[in-house]
Amino acid sequence: MNQTIPFFDTHCDIGYDLYAHKNSQAQRLQFHLDKLKEGNCVGVNVACWIGHGESFEEMQNMVLHANKMLGSIHARPLQKGDEIHPDNNCYLLSMEGLMGIHDNPEECIDWLYDQGVRMCSLCWNEENDLATGVKGNKEHGLHPLGHRVIAQMKKRGMILDVSHMNDKSFYDALAYDIPLMASHSNCRALCNHPRNLSDEQLRELAKRDCLVGLNGTCSFVSENKEEQNSRTLAKHASRLKGIIGVDKIVVGFDFMDYFGPGFYGMISDVPCVEKAQTLFESLEAEGFTKKEIEQIAWGNVSDFLKRHIL
Numbered sequence: 248m249n250q251t252i253p254f255f256d257t258h259c260d261i262g263y264d265l266y267a268h269k270n271s272q273a274q275r276l277q278f279h280l281d282k283l284k285e286g287n288c289v290g291v292n293v294a295c296w297i298g299h300g301e302s303f304e305e306m307q308n309m310v311l312h313a314n315k316m317l318g319s320i321h322a323r324p325l326q327k328g329d330e331i332h333p334d335n336n337c338y339l340l341s342m343e344g345l346m347g348i349h350d351n352p353e354e355c356i357d358w359l360y361d362q363g364v365r366m367c368s369l370c371w372n373e374e375n376d377l378a379t380g381v382k383g384n385k386e387h388g389l390h391p392l393g394h395r396v397i398a399q400m401k402k403r404g405m406i407l408d409v410s411h412m413n414d415k416s417f418y419d420a421l422a423y424d425i426p427l428m429a430s431h432s433n434c435r436a437l438c439n440h441p442r443n444l445s446d447e448q449l450r451e452l453a454k455r456d457c458l459v460g461l462n463g464t465c466s467f468v469s470e471n472k473e474e475q476n477s478r479t480l481a482k483h484a485s486r487l488k489g490i491i492g493v494d495k496i497v498v499g500f501d502f503m504d505y506f507g508p509g510f511y512g513m514i515s516d517v518p519c520v521e522k523a524q525t526l527f528e529s530l531e532a533e534g535f536t537k538k539e540i541e542q543i544a545w546g547n548v549s550d551f552l553k554r555h556i557l
Contacts, residue, residue, distance in 0.1 A: 253545055255545050260501075263343075273319075276316050293341070294342075296343040297343065297347055307358070313340065323363070325556060346371070365404075366408050367405060368407075377389070379415065380411045381413050382441075383413055387415060397425060410429045414445075429444060429459045432459060433468060436486065437483055438466075438468055459495060459496060461498050476515050479514075481530050500517070530543065
C-alpha cells in the first residue's frame with residue numbers, strides 16, 4: 248500500500264483519559280492529537296468509560312470535561328446537519344457504560360443527548376442496574392431499568408453499543424429496533440473470548456443495520472501469543488465479511504498504550520494508533536481490495552452515522 252489511509256476509530260477511551268489527567272489537561276489533549284495525526288486517524292469515537300459504580304454526577308463531569316477540552320480546539324460532537332468528512336472538526340461522543348444511572352433513566356438519557364452523546368453501552372464487564380456484562384451472571388440479561396434506557400435511546404435517535412454485553416443481554420437488546428454497533432469486538436469462532444461475538448450473534452446483527460469494529464486487544468485476537476498480530480486480526484475481518492458483509496465492518500482498535508502497565512496489551516505490530524496503517528496493509532495481504540479497505544477504514548462508519556444521527 249503506497250499511501251496511508253485516513254480512518255475513523257469507533258472506540259477510543261480519550262474521554263476517560265482526559266478526565267483522568269485533569270491536572271495536565273492541555274498537555275494531555277495535545278498528546279492525543281499528535282498521536283492521532285501520526286496514525287492518520289481523522290475521526291474518532293471519544294468514549295467516556297465509567298468502570299465501576301460511579302454516580303451519574305461523575306458521568307456528567309466526564310462528559311462535560313471532554314466537551315470542554317475538545318471545544319478548546321474548536322471540535323464538537325457530531326450532531327444532525329454535520330457532514331462526515333476528514334476535514335470536519337467533529338467527533339462521535341459516547342458513554343462506555345451507564346452504571347451511574349440508578350433512577351430517572353429517561354431524564355439521564357435526555358441530559359446525555361443534550362450534551363452531544365449519540366452512542367451508549369449499558370454496561371462494562373460487570374452487572375449493574377441496567378444490564379449484565381460479560382463477567383456477570385450468565386443467566387441475567389437486561390434489567391427493567393435497562394429496557395427503559397434503550398427505549399429512551401431509541402426515542403432520541405441514539406446508537407446502542409453491544410460490545411460489553413453478555414450473551415443474554417445481547418439477545419434481550421435485539422427486541423428493540425434501534426441502531427446497533429459492536430464498537431470493539433472480534434469473532435469468537437477465531438478467538439474464544441466472551442468479549443467476542445459468536446457466529447450466531449453475527450448472523451443476528453447481519454439482519455439489522457449495524458457495525459462491528461475490529462479490536463486490536465491481543466487476547467481478543469488469538470489465544471496463541473505468536474498469532475496476536477495484524478495478520479490474524481485481518482482473518483477476523485475475513486470471517487466478518489463472510490457473515491455480515493464488508494459494508495458492516497469498521498475499526499475499533501481500543502488502544503490502551505497510554506494507560507500504562509496493568510491494562511490489556513495490544514497486538515504486537517499495532518501497539519498504538521501511530522501503527523494503525525499496519526492493519527490496512529494486512530487487510531490487503533488478506534485479499535481485501537483497496538475499495539473495501541477504504542470502506543472499513545472510513546466509508547462504512549460515515550454512511551452509518553449519516554443514516555442514524557445526522
